[in-house]
Amino acid sequence: MIKIINNILSFLKVILLLVCFVFCLFIIINMYIRLDKNLFNALFNFIPFVLLFILFSINFIFKQKSVNRNVFYNVTCCLVFVMILFSVYRTFFDKNMIFLTRLGYGINFNYFADMISPIKAMLYFLSLSNVLLMVDGLNFDNKLVSVDDSVPAMETETKVKSDTKTQNSKTVKVSKTTKSSKITKTGKSNK
Amino acid sequence: MDFLKQYIKVINYSLIGMVFGFACFYILANAYHYLEIRKDFVTEFSSQPLVTDLNTKINTVLSNANSFDSSKYRGKMSTSQMMLISQNLKSCVSAFKNDTVNEMIDKDRITIVDVYNLRESYDDKVLSGCIVGSLNWTKTIDEKNTKSKYLLNNREMIKLYSNYLLKETSYLKKDLLNNSSYFYNTSIASNSVKDSTRDGFYEVMSSYNKAADFVLYISNWFKNEVEGNYD
Numbered sequence: 001m002i003k004i005i006n007n008i009l010s011f012l013k014v015i016l017l018l019v020c021f022v023f024c025l026f027i028i029i030n031m032y033i034r035l036d037k038n039l040f041n042a043l044f045n046f047i048p049f050v051l052l053f054i055l056f057s058i059n060f061i062f063k064q065k066s067v068n069r070n071v072f073y074n075v076t077c078c079l080v081f082v083m084i085l086f087s088v089y090r091t092f093f094d095k096n097m098i099f100l101t102r103l104g105y106g107i108n109f110n111y112f113a114d115m116i117s118p119i120k121a122m123l124y125f126l127s128l129s130n131v132l133l134m135v136d137g138l139n140f141d142n143k144l145v146s147v148d149d150s151v152p153a154m155e156t157e158t159k160v161k162s163d164t165k166t167q168n169s170k171t172v173k174v175s176k177t178t179k180s181s182k183i184t185k186t187g188k189s190n191k
Numbered sequence: 192m193d194f195l196k197q198y199i200k201v202i203n204y205s206l207i208g209m210v211f212g213f214a215c216f217y218i219l220a221n222a223y224h225y226l227e228i229r230k231d232f233v234t235e236f237s238s239q240p241l242v243t244d245l246n247t248k249i250n251t252v253l254s255n256a257n258s259f260d261s262s263k264y265r266g267k268m269s270t271s272q273m274m275l276i277s278q279n280l281k282s283c284v285s286a287f288k289n290d291t292v293n294e295m296i297d298k299d300r301i302t303i304v305d306v307y308n309l310r311e312s313y314d315d316k317v318l319s320g321c322i323v324g325s326l327n328w329t330k331t332i333d334e335k336n337t338k339s340k341y342l343l344n345n346r347e348m349i350k351l352y353s354n355y356l357l358k359e360t361s362y363l364k365k366d367l368l369n370n371s372s373y374f375y376n377t378s379i380a381s382n383s384v385k386d387s388t389r390d391g392f393y394e395v396m397s398s399y400n401k402a403a404d405f406v407l408y409i410s411n412w413f414k415n416e417v418e419g420n421y422d
Contacts, residue, residue, distance in 0.1 A: 079214040096228040132203035
């Protein structure tokens, strides 16, 4: 059940990101046009959106399960995008906010301007945590595994144990390799 | 490496938790703000005591203004001056019965936008149109332009009253505009102190009444002047 929900959320977050991006683009571009500001400066507001989209793309292309199967991260992403969409809805349709009718643009720039900073901050945080999840999912023990991944660990250890005391140093080395191979095996199975 | 990975995991989940908390907070705060500014004041506009008081005052002003008959006037003021004042009072009556107020008459639910519109019409029609436009002469009463002893004796008070109306802070209007901004109230403060729609309605109708009192005061003098009760 959780797996199904997680799969839905992991796709939903990308769709919501794109929807949020489109609406925010529309509002911010209109905001800058209204104030006769340089539109180039408006682009900086979209860096977190683009960054997060690139990271989501990497997650999907390389099938990074450490991110895609993280329920907490997916829920948080969806929650942030729902929050953005709610503020977008209020920017367009909450007519009880005086500035919406007062300005006469049909967009409450005054309200949305207050929301831009938290939105950007949260998207940057999500990007950072995405990168950290990717780092967390990386396997640093690959080199050790490649030495004797196919050799059964227990057999190697018993052979070495039966040797003389002078070969004790070897035992330590081999047992270390077997340990690491066990770890990586469990790591793989976790994935 | 495991040690480092554990650290990264702790930092990462703290970060996600923080974002989760922020997102929840912003959703809840937005929802609260959304509901708060949707509070309507359910009442019949025309049956409100402040509105009936205002109507009574305005009708009295109109009857006082209509009491002038140039052929019968024998007072110290010139007939042309009295005719002008009569016209000024009538234009003040139409300023009070402006379009916004007329639109409100049939309403039984007052929204925050209605309150804002009432405040706007008060500024534009009543203060600018009536107090500044039509009754500006009340601020320059002296021996040269009037012979009415009553006005001369009370000119300082009239000037103060007029200035009070004009300088009355429009904090309500600013407060209403601020409802588009993001600020947080505690629920206790909101329930006990703030109800922008209801309080704003009372505030703006009080302003209407204060201005109407001033016009009524001038119109009462005008009626007494017409009837020859002074001097």
